[in-house]
Amino acid sequence: MSLDADLLQTLLTEAIGAGDYADAFFERKVTRSFRFQEGRIHEAGVSVTLGIGIRVLRGEQAGYAYSDDLSPEALRKTARIASLIARNGGGGAHAVALPRQPLAAASVYTSDSAELRPGSGTYVDLLSRADAAARAFDPRIASVNAFISDELQEVAVATSEGRYVTDCRPLVTLGVQCVARGLVRGNGYVGDGGRTSLDYYLKRTPEDLAQEAARIACINAEAVEAPAGEMAVVVGSGGGGVLLHEAVGHGLEGDFNRQGTSLYSGRIGERVASELVTIYDDGDLVGERGSVAIDDEGTPGQHKVLVEHGVLQGYMQDHLNASLMGMASTGSGRRQSFRVAPQPRMCNTYMPAGESTVEEIIGSVQRGIYAKSFAGGQVDITKGDFVFMVAEGYLIEEGKVTAPIRGATLVGNGPDIMTRVVAVGNDPHLANRHYTCGKGGQYVPVGVGMPTVKIAGVTVGGSAVG
Amino acid sequence: MGEAEDIALAASAVQLAVEAGAHEAEATYVVAERFATEARDREIAKLEQSTARTLTLRVFVDHAKSTLTTSDFSPEGLRAFVGEVVDAARYVTPDPLAGLPDEAAPPDAARADRLEIYFGDVRERDAQAKIDDARLMEADIRAYDARITNSSGSRVSDTLATLALANSRGFRGAFRSSTVARSSSPVAQDGVSKRVGSYGSASRSYAALEPAAQVARAAARRAIEMCGARKPATMRVPVIFERDVAAMVLSDIFASLNAGNVAVGNSFLIDKIGAKIGSDLVTIVDDGRLPQGLGTSPFDAEGTPTRRTVVFEEGVLKTYLYDTYYARKLGARTTANAAGGGIGPNNFFLAPGDLTLEELIAATPRGVLVLDTIGFSTESVTGTYSRGARGIMIENGERAYPIEEFTIAGNLATMLAAVDAVADDLHFDSTVASPSFRVAEMTVSGN
Numbered sequence: 001m002s003l004d005a006d007l008l009q010t011l012l013t014e015a016i017g018a019g020d021y022a023d024a025f026f027e028r029k030v031t032r033s034f035r036f037q038e039g040r041i042h043e044a045g046v047s048v049t050l051g052i053g054i055r056v057l058r059g060e061q062a063g064y065a066y067s068d069d070l071s072p073e074a075l076r077k078t079a080r081i082a083s084l085i086a087r088n089g090g091g092g093a094h095a096v097a098l099p100r101q102p103l104a105a106a107s108v109y110t111s112d113s114a115e116l117r118p119g120s121g122t123y124v125d126l127l128s129r130a131d132a133a134a135r136a137f138d139p140r141i142a143s144v145n146a147f148i149s150d151e152l153q154e155v156a157v158a159t160s161e162g163r164y165v166t167d168c169r170p171l172v173t174l175g176v177q178c179v180a181r182g183l184v185r186g187n188g189y190v191g192d193g194g195r196t197s198l199d200y201y202l203k204r205t206p207e208d209l210a211q212e213a214a215r216i217a218c219i220n221a222e223a224v225e226a227p228a229g230e231m232a233v234v235v236g237s238g239g240g241g242v243l244l245h246e247a248v249g250h251g252l253e254g255d256f257n258r259q260g261t262s263l264y265s266g267r268i269g270e271r272v273a274s275e276l277v278t279i280y281d282d283g284d285l286v287g288e289r290g291s292v293a294i295d296d297e298g299t300p301g302q303h304k305v306l307v308e309h310g311v312l313q314g315y316m317q318d319h320l321n322a323s324l325m326g327m328a329s330t331g332s333g334r335r336q337s338f339r340v341a342p343q344p345r346m347c348n349t350y351m352p353a354g355e356s357t358v359e360e361i362i363g364s365v366q367r368g369i370y371a372k373s374f375a376g377g378q379v380d381i382t383k384g385d386f387v388f389m390v391a392e393g394y395l396i397e398e399g400k401v402t403a404p405i406r407g408a409t410l411v412g413n414g415p416d417i418m419t420r421v422v423a424v425g426n427d428p429h430l431a432n433r434h435y436t437c438g439k440g441g442q443y444v445p446v447g448v449g450m451p452t453v454k455i456a457g458v459t460v461g462g463s464a465v466g
Numbered sequence: 467m468g469e470a471e472d473i474a475l476a477a478s479a480v481q482l483a484v485e486a487g488a489h490e491a492e493a494t495y496v497v498a499e500r501f502a503t504e505a506r507d508r509e510i511a512k513l514e515q516s517t518a519r520t521l522t523l524r525v526f527v528d529h530a531k532s533t534l535t536t537s538d539f540s541p542e543g544l545r546a547f548v549g550e551v552v553d554a555a556r557y558v559t560p561d562p563l564a565g566l567p568d569e570a571a572p573p574d575a576a577r578a579d580r581l582e583i584y585f586g587d588v589r590e591r592d593a594q595a596k597i598d599d600a601r602l603m604e605a606d607i608r609a610y611d612a613r614i615t616n617s618s619g620s621r622v623s624d625t626l627a628t629l630a631l632a633n634s635r636g637f638r639g640a641f642r643s644s645t646v647a648r649s650s651s652p653v654a655q656d657g658v659s660k661r662v663g664s665y666g667s668a669s670r671s672y673a674a675l676e677p678a679a680q681v682a683r684a685a686a687r688r689a690i691e692m693c694g695a696r697k698p699a700t701m702r703v704p705v706i707f708e709r710d711v712a713a714m715v716l717s718d719i720f721a722s723l724n725a726g727n728v729a730v731g732n733s734f735l736i737d738k739i740g741a742k743i744g745s746d747l748v749t750i751v752d753d754g755r756l757p758q759g760l761g762t763s764p765f766d767a768e769g770t771p772t773r774r775t776v777v778f779e780e781g782v783l784k785t786y787l788y789d790t791y792y793a794r795k796l797g798a799r800t801t802a803n804a805a806g807g808g809i810g811p812n813n814f815f816l817a818p819g820d821l822t823l824e825e826l827i828a829a830t831p832r833g834v835l836v837l838d839t840i841g842f843s844t845e846s847v848t849g850t851y852s853r854g855a856r857g858i859m860i861e862n863g864e865r866a867y868p869i870e871e872f873t874i875a876g877n878l879a880t881m882l883a884a885v886d887a888v889a890d891d892l893h894f895d896s897t898v899a900s901p902s903f904r905v906a907e908m909t910v911s912g913n
Contacts, residue, residue, distance in 0.1 A: 040559035228911035387854030460872020
């Protein structure tokens, strides 16, 4: 998708005024979705997002305006509103020059569907197969919901520095949620997909996902109440990566560090975690949900070392915060849509392999819990306090995984917990691709990953005291 | 554009859908003028202003439903996507219950004048006054206490919106609304660590909105009162939910009253109509016609006139909350809670008691006042509730010291039954609101 370079050039020239920088973000996103519920295709949806956002930066100040009306008159008005913040004071007009044609970003997506053609028939078939497989898994399965979403987002970014680039990002997601009847009603959810085509579901079949969701629902239907109090926690490989995302990742986003409101502000080069802890954030992993060939400011997605052997190495930066801190953007400027300005965000956050085997890790715990996967989490960036909701969890008693538990949350403090990582497994995995991260009201797809990790002493919130 | 033009646009989308083969269609066209500014210290950090237009079109082909949401208003784009969404409906399993509401709303149902949801002072207030408010809050939070040396910003925002709804059964309605908000997030230095306090308030008019100085003071107090917090011991004690946190508990309860969740087994309130769930103090209401309410509107997303629904009366569950589809499914009448393609709250709240929060604290010899929770997964199926929390330890009826890094856990049904005191501090600053209330006993997990 390309726009008229002359028009963009005019808009940016009008917008920048006495500012330091201006950019325009064009987006056209079409999402097609189907939802399966109670044994039938319940509804279909098409969502279209089309518009341009224009931003002007001046020092720490940001002006922003957007328009879904793409006429030159409406866009010029949008540029003028965005520039209000840079109207006063000195500084001359900048002449903005853009290349005549945009540069297409090198893809980090696998986007061609050879066999499973996008279209209503394919979506309906995949969902029906998921439903049948979940119901066939166990007679205790009482209800099955499933959805599929197939999205294509075309973006173009033009900046006052002469950058003009485009990207075309696919994103597919298939999710299955089951409720099983047992001792209690148990819930199980599994979703997977990525920045890839529907052909992904030839190998990762709807049956796989449905059976996994049904299995978790059946386990949770027989789960006992989670214990409460401080104990050792073994975090499962893959989905355990939510822990990195919440406990450390958000605190390393550039905006909080530039403003000095993160507990990691000014601490590059310092020891912030156990020496077993290394954390990366990659924007360029092929097909992963959080990957971006270019971010929403046109900077290529890239590999970033956040923490290495416990020492803080760097932050995730967008243009604004990087320039104010005298650093380079790390391709982390992302946004939910053209209606909002970009923020520094995570892409795919993960920990590489350690040396312990899973058996050694579980075997070393006398009493604790095994948090195999999380339903989500939240963090207070300033203080570092976090909470994680366990989706699939078990008791560990005398070195063995025993009864499933329900309703467990882990609560603690990010920097504190990272110093208590006492073992890292040799089984790193990226989690199923279904995570979405919210920050300041903006939601973007992300990836997480981790090996099995043991943390000595985490507060587990449950209702069974003792 | 005016309301008549907006209705005409919605009606033309309905017409397009019918021409493309839809048997029924409903279009909602929303135009929202949004303003937002944020200050940090002495500077304006953000200044944003835009008009957003969104069209949502629900189509039914043989009782099979499909929905288009779009911001592409080009004639060719609109025609192509309307065609596509009608085609997609042909792949949906027909469901005799799916369709527009049977009853045509009376014409005056679209009237919004007595609801007081649009105020002229929102358009009249100029940008500079709003920027000055944001700066004032930044100065005030720093003046509150020397430990407040930084902030994540102070914000002022407003929205003026027009919503027009048209459907193929002839419903035509439109209304204007205004929303304003002020918030602040000061950061206090507490020894080597930092603490953020956040407070915000929203209203339909600047005249009724909490003044900037008051918002700043509340936010600063939240940052400062947590300084020196420690981790408590694990215990079972009375827990007081301060009103903002109490509203979050109400949101969890709403999820299990949502007839869509009830219908698919995802609620702890299934088969409980008429049952005594809560204590006598638990009266919960959903009111779509509360004057100046942030969830007030003349009609819901399907054009059904809004109403006041008592959901829990002195602890007894009276009804779930429905849209047209789930009302048909569960053999009830819609409660006009259709929202955003599903079911949502109008003004959903716990009825206030007559104690002040301070009196409630004084009546609690030992307990925990919860000021903030983190985490958002409640198991609706079982009502299992568990949150990370921070707040104040209460000893001898007084605020003794701040506590953090603990969890509170229980079960929503058990918690409702154990509500043994409700305060009088209900403020309608959100669509879900609650006064502070006390639960007789909960598990607090710390050391």
